[in-house]
Amino acid sequence: MTCYGLFVTLVSLSACATARPEADASASGGARQRLDAAIRFLADDLLEGRGTPGRGLDVAALYLATEVRAAGWQPAQGVGYLQTYETLHYSPADATTRVLLNGHELAPAEFIFHNRGIDPATTPRGHHLLFAGHGVVWQERGVDQLAGADLRGKAVVVLKGAPWPFDPKGSALAPDHFIGKGLQAMMRNAAALIYVTDELDARDKSSEMRSLQVRSRLPVAMLAGGAGSAAPPWAPVLAISPAVFDRELAKAAGGTYAEWQERLVSGGTQPRPLDGRVEIRIAAQTSRTPASNVLALLPGTDPLLRDEWVILMAHYDHLGTREAKPGEDRVFHGADDNASGVAALLEVARRLAVGAKPRRSVLCLLTSGEERYLLGSTWYTLHPVAAIDKIVAYINVDMVGRSAGSVSAIAAASPDMATAVGDAGARHGIGVGPPRQPEIRGTYYTDEYPFARLDVPGVHLFTDFHGDYHQVTDTADKIRIGELVRITEVIETVAASFAQGAKKAAVKRPEWFLTPD
Numbered sequence: 001m002t003c004y005g006l007f008v009t010l011v012s013l014s015a016c017a018t019a020r021p022e023a024d025a026s027a028s029g030g031a032r033q034r035l036d037a038a039i040r041f042l043a044d045d046l047l048e049g050r051g052t053p054g055r056g057l058d059v060a061a062l063y064l065a066t067e068v069r070a071a072g073w074q075p076a077q078g079v080g081y082l083q084t085y086e087t088l089h090y091s092p093a094d095a096t097t098r099v100l101l102n103g104h105e106l107a108p109a110e111f112i113f114h115n116r117g118i119d120p121a122t123t124p125r126g127h128h129l130l131f132a133g134h135g136v137v138w139q140e141r142g143v144d145q146l147a148g149a150d151l152r153g154k155a156v157v158v159l160k161g162a163p164w165p166f167d168p169k170g171s172a173l174a175p176d177h178f179i180g181k182g183l184q185a186m187m188r189n190a191a192a193l194i195y196v197t198d199e200l201d202a203r204d205k206s207s208e209m210r211s212l213q214v215r216s217r218l219p220v221a222m223l224a225g226g227a228g229s230a231a232p233p234w235a236p237v238l239a240i241s242p243a244v245f246d247r248e249l250a251k252a253a254g255g256t257y258a259e260w261q262e263r264l265v266s267g268g269t270q271p272r273p274l275d276g277r278v279e280i281r282i283a284a285q286t287s288r289t290p291a292s293n294v295l296a297l298l299p300g301t302d303p304l305l306r307d308e309w310v311i312l313m314a315h316y317d318h319l320g321t322r323e324a325k326p327g328e329d330r331v332f333h334g335a336d337d338n339a340s341g342v343a344a345l346l347e348v349a350r351r352l353a354v355g356a357k358p359r360r361s362v363l364c365l366l367t368s369g370e371e372r373y374l375l376g377s378t379w380y381t382l383h384p385v386a387a388i389d390k391i392v393a394y395i396n397v398d399m400v401g402r403s404a405g406s407v408s409a410i411a412a413a414s415p416d417m418a419t420a421v422g423d424a425g426a427r428h429g430i431g432v433g434p435p436r437q438p439e440i441r442g443t444y445y446t447d448e449y450p451f452a453r454l455d456v457p458g459v460h461l462f463t464d465f466h467g468d469y470h471q472v473t474d475t476a477d478k479i480r481i482g483e484l485v486r487i488t489e490v491i492e493t494v495a496a497s498f499a500q501g502a503k504k505a506a507v508k509r510p511e512w513f514l515t516p517d
Helices: 003-018 028-042 045-050 055-070 178-187 207-217 242-248 257-264 335-354 375-382 415-428 481-499
Strands: 082-090 096-101 111-114 125-131 155-159 192-196 220-223 237-240 272-283 287-298 309-315 361-367 391-397 406-410 431-433 458-462
Touching (some): 028 055, 028 335, 055 335, 082 375, 096 111, 111 207, 155 178, 178 192, 192 272, 220 375, 309 481, 335 481, 391 481, 415 458, 458 481
Parallel strands (some): 192 237, 391 458
Antiparallel strands (some): 082 220, 082 287, 096 272, 111 237, 287 361, 406 458
16 A cells, blocks of 8 residues: 555544544544544554564554544644654574584574674673573562672573473463573573573474564564663563583582572572683674654643643554464554553543542653664653653553453552542442462563663553453454543543642552662
């Protein structure tokens, strides 16, 4: 389709979604149609999975800017609705990664590498090693195997497993799996995670290794120029086999993989430096391409409160496309993740614009780059349109389209926000509870993190994982529109309460919520 034809189609679809009388802005029938239309457009093949950066993402940004403008919101930056930043990106398929452990180069079959934030132009990069046994930190179980260790700048070597039987079907985000272990290390300023697993050779059968393999093949994107301490606390993950561990590290560690697994059955080990280094060299042709957040403002009217802010937030990007055989779906549609949250916020934006004028200013922040490790939200907190300490509350909406009558309210730094959502849920027939898997520390993986790390009170709304999560099968026909309408009403109620002057929520970090310095 030509650019002109695409624009005509976009404007026509936008007009269909917004050309309704103001009196109908809160009618459930109209809301169902608008929510469904927005999700179907964002999840369409035309938008190519909304990968950051990309043509489909840019089309989505134009659509969203058109929608908030039609709803009566102003540009938050004075001119235009787009806050543009530059990404540095490359495709792993077109890159060559070399790993040297103690000066010996590993064969490609001996490792899987998932890059998180290493600019190929800065490599080769070497790190001293630290051995941490299983490396599990799980406060609810009274386990902290990283306690007292200085991980700063180290590549932390951990073995598969935990002080309990390993669950091969467990979430990769859990504290006893590779992503959870990496997260705990990075929160303590580690530079990389080296994960030793006997499942490496079963990468097509092991759910853990399959997950890592998929991640390692996704496009790599980062903020051009870096983000310093504002960047999410994640670093590269290198998975190696027990044979590599035994060959290169067993002598320094004081035992083979099998010997250590036997010792660790009875407990952990004090983290210890290893005599050795890992060096990761990436040869890749990188590109610099812009991507954008969409920012819109509903200005406050109260002279005493208008300089305070309420933020409504959802990410509109997704994973883009994958390699596929002829006839197979190649588009990650992202209907639930996160066209559902974006559609909900568009609906709330329409309602707030035709309701009582807000006393506080309200910012609608639709971010890109969330699936590339929170690029857009991190960029926003580095370049805010208002002082961070003037934010009274934020509501982040991510994956709310598959509810069975309830929603999880994750409020890492503000229990009061979870209470506010619970009260609103009771009014609108939506059950509100804590996350079903609190141990995965979802705050670190969503746009909540860049704000929570600055102690801004907020809440993240989520209706749980499902079998279509990060699969091409996350399609619009599976969204439960009736429940989404009620969740939208909950969001509107909470947002309106703070916009009209509700007391700023208190901030109280839980013990587990650490941030790197």
